[in-house]
Amino acid sequence: MHVVAELFDAHLLSERHLPALEPFLIGEDLSLLLVEPAVKPSYIPSMEHIGYEQDSYQAWLEQAIEQENVSRHAAPEDLVVVGAQTKLKLLNWRTPVEIHREVVCPAATRIIRQDSGYPSCFYETISMTSRYPHLLLDRTPIPLVICHLALGTPTRGEDWLALNPEVGRQLGWKPADEGLFRWVDTDGQTMVESLWWNVGDFSSDTGHSDEQVGEGWLVLAKQDAFMQLCRQYQPLKRVAVLERRYQKDGREPRQAATLREIAL
Numbered sequence: 001m002h003v004v005a006e007l008f009d010a011h012l013l014s015e016r017h018l019p020a021l022e023p024f025l026i027g028e029d030l031s032l033l034l035v036e037p038a039v040k041p042s043y044i045p046s047m048e049h050i051g052y053e054q055d056s057y058q059a060w061l062e063q064a065i066e067q068e069n070v071s072r073h074a075a076p077e078d079l080v081v082v083g084a085q086t087k088l089k090l091l092n093w094r095t096p097v098e099i100h101r102e103v104v105c106p107a108a109t110r111i112i113r114q115d116s117g118y119p120s121c122f123y124e125t126i127s128m129t130s131r132y133p134h135l136l137l138d139r140t141p142i143p144l145v146i147c148h149l150a151l152g153t154p155t156r157g158e159d160w161l162a163l164n165p166e167v168g169r170q171l172g173w174k175p176a177d178e179g180l181f182r183w184v185d186t187d188g189q190t191m192v193e194s195l196w197w198n199v200g201d202f203s204s205d206t207g208h209s210d211e212q213v214g215e216g217w218l219v220l221a222k223q224d225a226f227m228q229l230c231r232q233y234q235p236l237k238r239v240a241v242l243e244r245r246y247q248k249d250g251r252e253p254r255q256a257a258t259l260r261e262i263a264l
Contacts, residue, residue, distance in 0.1 A: 032157040
């Protein structure tokens with residue numbers, strides 16, 4: 001805050017820079033504070049049983065690299081998953097965590113890797129949630145789904161996923177007053193919307209049972225909307241990332257990840 005004030009005093013910043021600086025100046029994004037997440041959809045599977053043998057956790061970790069089909073996000077027949085993030089955790093002393101990320105994007109999209117070495121399949125934005133409908137994310141290749149990267153104090157649902165607003169505008173849709181990041185056509189029919197779900201307290205790190213907790217986001221398109229996306233932005237591909245990690249004897253977490261790309 002003090003640095004920004006000094007830059008204003010030196011006339012190196014002006015009021016037109018304030019929207020871009022907003023995420024750095026406001027510590028919390030409370031837009032989803034009063035939104036109640038849904039229960040975990042039945043079509044999202046839980047973590048598989050790992051086992052109790054001495055080497056079972058390491059074997060579970062290595063299986064992540066070997067899996068050919070890392071996509072676990074199905075949906076009802078009238079919907080298509082165009083973006084998803086699922087975080088699952090067992091509350092035992094090894095605290096195993098499994099994270100699935102998935103996105104539909106133009107085939108020319110280059111998948112980058114995070115500092116940790118794990119692949120990132122989302123285009124990230126730090127803009128405040130309240131500015132979502134007005135975001136201008138027109139780049140080549142254009143991301144169909146965006147992910148919110150929170151910079152301030154952690155808040156519920158901060159890592160939301162949603163349709164890129166520029167995509168909605170290009171297809172002639174408009175943001176709805178109801179729903180989570182919902183877009184409707186000229187007849188008011190829902191085309192794409194986000195679903196936020198939660199089960200238990202994912203922030204909990206200790207436990208002595210195999211109770212499972214989780215949270216996640218889905219970006220769901222109606223079949224007709226998905227066909228419009230395909231026609232407008234073809235060729236497309238589906239990118240899926242699976243990440244697993246667990247604690248071994250209180251040391252640094254052991255982890256592994258894999259990425260798969262499928263042409264659509």
